[in-house]
Amino acid sequence: MMRYSLRKLGTAIRNAAFVITVAGVAAGCATLPEDPLDRADVLAANDPFEPANRMVFAINEAVDFVLLRPAAALYRDFMPDPGKELVFNFVRHITLPLTIVNDVAQGEWDRAEIAAKRLFVNSIAGFGGVVDAATGLGLPHHKEDFGQTLASYQVVPGPYIVLPLIGPSSTRHAFGRIVDVGLDPLTYLLAKAPVEATLGVRAVSIVDQRYRLLGPLDDLKRNSLDYYAAVRSLYRQRRTYEIRNLGDEATPQSTATVFNTSFHREG
Numbered sequence: 001m002m003r004y005s006l007r008k009l010g011t012a013i014r015n016a017a018f019v020i021t022v023a024g025v026a027a028g029c030a031t032l033p034e035d036p037l038d039r040a041d042v043l044a045a046n047d048p049f050e051p052a053n054r055m056v057f058a059i060n061e062a063v064d065f066v067l068l069r070p071a072a073a074l075y076r077d078f079m080p081d082p083g084k085e086l087v088f089n090f091v092r093h094i095t096l097p098l099t100i101v102n103d104v105a106q107g108e109w110d111r112a113e114i115a116a117k118r119l120f121v122n123s124i125a126g127f128g129g130v131v132d133a134a135t136g137l138g139l140p141h142h143k144e145d146f147g148q149t150l151a152s153y154q155v156v157p158g159p160y161i162v163l164p165l166i167g168p169s170s171t172r173h174a175f176g177r178i179v180d181v182g183l184d185p186l187t188y189l190l191a192k193a194p195v196e197a198t199l200g201v202r203a204v205s206i207v208d209q210r211y212r213l214l215g216p217l218d219d220l221k222r223n224s225l226d227y228y229a230a231v232r233s234l235y236r237q238r239r240t241y242e243i244r245n246l247g248d249e250a251t252p253q254s255t256a257t258v259f260n261t262s263f264h265r266e267g
Contacts, residue, residue: 046160047232053162057228060167064210072210084211086130091205093122093129095143097185102144106152111245114139142245146183147176151243160232168235 047053079087096119103112118134118141125133135141150172151157158171169177181187190198224230 045229045232046157048159049161053160054228056162056164057231060162060165063165068206068210069214071207072214075207075211076214084208087204087208088212089122089126089132090128090130091208092132092141092143093119093126094186094201094205098180098183099142099144101183101185102146102149105146105149106144108144111142111144115142143242145173145176146179147173147239148243150176157239160236168231170239173239 075084096115100112100115100119103109103115118139121134121137121139122129122132125131132141147170155172157173161169161171161174163169163174166177190201220230220234221227
């Protein structure tokens with residue numbers, strides 16, 4: 001029964017992969033410019049929607065400037081370091097159920113086992129995930145999403161897109177985000193919780209993530225001739241890093257590593 005269910009899951013993912021691939025290629029081809037040189041530039045960047053993307057990027061930057069960055073700066077300045085560590089651990093902990101689902105969908109049984117054990121250990125010994133007791137027991141953190149699962153089935157990323165309030169993405173990643181909402185057990189747990197609790201969890205997660213990118217993004221903005229292109233490059237490097245399972249993508253150190261690699265390659 002288990003094998004039959006997994007076979008059906010694999011078939012469904014492959015069917016979705018085919019649809020996403022065809023849609024992504026068609027969307028990219030439909031917007032290619034006629035001029036050969038311009039067409040070559042667009043294909044190299046895989047960004048056929050660049051004018052619209054830049055407009056959304058500017059709106060996102062305005063929201064970040066007015067709301068997210070100030071909140072992250074306040075968090076940096078007034079939250080004690082031990083408190084930041086507890087929040088960081090909790091934010092990683094609540095991603096584990098979705099990681100387990102995607103590990104299984106990818107056939108990554110060893111990684112799914114590690115994530116499940118980590119969830120169990122930190123839920124109990126880590127007081128609900130605010131303390132990381134699992135890493136010391138040889139259960140390192142990793143994170144998976146459905147976009148990565150699609151990549152494991154050889155789905156092409158499709159054109160680069162910038163989503164309102166979310167940021168850099170691709171057609172594959174954007175579709176994966178939608179599926180993740182339905183796959184994530186946390187979605188159903190939060191649906192039964194008070195609205196304040198749901199918003200609180202999401203807000204804490206967003207502020208913590210933005211805080212950990214304060215330095216890298218500020219440096220990138222200062223040193224980039226084209227901040228939009230630099231962020232696009234950073235996003236692609238980071239996604240490649242995540243898809244290839246090259247370590248713990250959620251740590252500040254690994255974020256800085258990807259940032260540095262992307263920045264130097266960009267220019």
